[in-house]
Each structure stands twice: as C-alpha cells, then as structure tokens.
Amino acid sequence: MRSLGSVQHKIPCVFLTEVKEEPSRKRDCQQFQVVATETLNPVALEADIHGAVATEKIDGTCCYVTLYNGRPHLWARLDRKPNKQAEKRFKKHQHQHRSCRGFSWDVEEDFKIVPEAWIPALRVQHLNGHPVPDEHGHIPGWVPVQKDNKQYCWHGSVLDPEGGAVLVLRPGGDEDEEELEVSAVPLADQMERTLELIGTNVNGNPYGLGSKKQPLHLLVSHGSFGVRNPPPVDFHQISSWLREGPGGRVEGIVWHCSDGTLIKVHRHHLGLRWPDGGASLGERPVVVRVVGGENTDRKDLFSSFCRLNGQRFSRLQDVHFDS
Structure with a gap:
C-alpha cells in the first residue's frame, strides 16, 4: 500500500472521549484516564470516516523527511513543552x-x-x-537527526552512513500477503512523508525486534499497512475486533479520509491492554532486500542487513545477525 496521510499533529479519536479519575493504562504517573464514549466524533463524520482507508496504527516514535541544509533529511519528533x-x-x-x-x-x-x-x-x-x-x-515540531546527538542514536541507526537512504519495513511480495520486506529506500523518495521508528529501544518494543546486545530499528511509512476486512466504525464492533478479530492484535486503527483528515482509535481508548499476547506485525514472515554498501569492517545496522540480503525469516522478531 502506498503511503497515505502525513502525521503532523495529534490525531483525534474516532469517538468522543471523556476523562475518568483513575490511573492511566498508557502513561505512568498519570492519575486520569481518557476513554472513548460510544458517540462518533463529529470530526470523523464530517471527513466521511465510513469511506476512509483503515490502516494499522504502528507503535513507535514519529519521524519526518524534509529538507535540511538543502538536502533530504530525517527529522525526529520533538514537541515544545x-x-x-x-x-x-x-x-x-x-x-x-x-x-x-x-x-x-x-x-x-x-x-x-x-x-x-x-x-x-x-x-x-x-x-x-x-x-x-x-x-x-x-507545540508539535521536528528536530534534524544528527550523528553526534546520542538522544537520537536509534533514529541514526536506520540511516545509511554512506548515502541518503533509510531502512524501511513495508509490505512484501504479491505471492504472500502476510510477508514483509526490509528495504533500503532513498530519503528523496520519502520527502514530506512521516514514518514511525520501531524497534528494540522504542516504546517497550511491542514487536519484539532485536535484543540488548544487537538492537534493531526500522522505519514504517504511515499508512503502509492496511487493515484487511476492517470492522465497521462502531464502538462495540471495533472493540470486539480488537479483542478477538484475526487482525486485531494491533495498537489501534488509523483511518485516512479522502480529504486528508486522519482519525484514530487506540486500544487504551477502549480499555484494552497493549501489547496483549504479542503484536501481529512481529509475527509476520519477512524477507530482507538490502543491497549495496556492504563493508565487512563496519558494524552498523545497514551493513548487517546487507549481509542478510535475500534471506527470509518466518517471523520479523526472528531477524538476527551473526556475531
């Protein structure tokens, strides 16, 4: 699936929400909970939510590709607080x-x-x-990822040290709808798109990628994983699908409306745990297609994936590099 809407600000919930005086399931030390009501958000109705494209909400940290010093560059999310x-x-x-x-x-x-x-x-x-x-x-915003900034070292790990490319996880071949693909994609091809950085050291690593000894991080372009047979936009049917549906082991759903509006629902909005029994993305098969830039003396993530080029793994979380 092609990349859809760009995530530049907080996305509204598909349902109207209310505040409950109880500890948050999502944020430690937050003594209130934002939960969904059964009433559809008027914003969603105005944007024709029923005709929108439903995609998997990916659990990571948001990134953006735009110019910096005249060249395509990866930017990290930094809200001014x-x-x-x-x-x-x-x-x-x-x-x-x-x-x-x-x-x-x-x-x-x-x-x-x-x-x-x-x-x-x-x-x-x-x-x-x-x-x-x-x-x-x-105030939502962005800061350029620099090699010498340790705060964004995991963002930097998905960048090709010798060229303007990034490591991206995306849908794989047509033969197997479940198969994923790790590819090296030119930054110039991602201009003005937002992506989610996922991996070992991001948000508790719900997809089970890498290890402390061999950290593994990848970028996922927003809107790239469609939801097959999504539930109708109804509180009870969405809640049931997230609890029991064959594709429901996801953080949530993001709807991409035809007018560019993005609408979401998170498991926490519905009182559901995350992750719960393992995220489906980490259990899908994957093929590595990363060529060029291989250097046996280098130990960066790009070189490691180059050495795995052509290999298939039965699960994304099984990807590992020989020591």
Missing part, C-alpha cells in the same frame, strides 16, 4: 475546569527552549509570529 511554572498553571486549570480549553498561554515565556534547528510541525497555528500550542499544551 511548557516549563515547570506554566505546566503547574495549566494542570490547575485542567483540574478546575476538567478541560484543557480556555487556558491562556504566553508563548514567549511559558515554553522550554528547543534546539536552534527545531521547526514547528505543518499546520501549527501562529499568533504574532509565534507557534500556538495545541489543546494539550504542546
């Missing part, structure tokens, strides 16, 4: 009003410093020349 004083005021407002709405920000004074190369995400609103935070108090 409030400083401690502003965060305290914001949480007080949330507690009093049981809502994020109506809070007044001083954009110049209330937010933490970000790297000089940081850029706000597309479609972030601006006021008096400053980007405006979303309803959660964050």
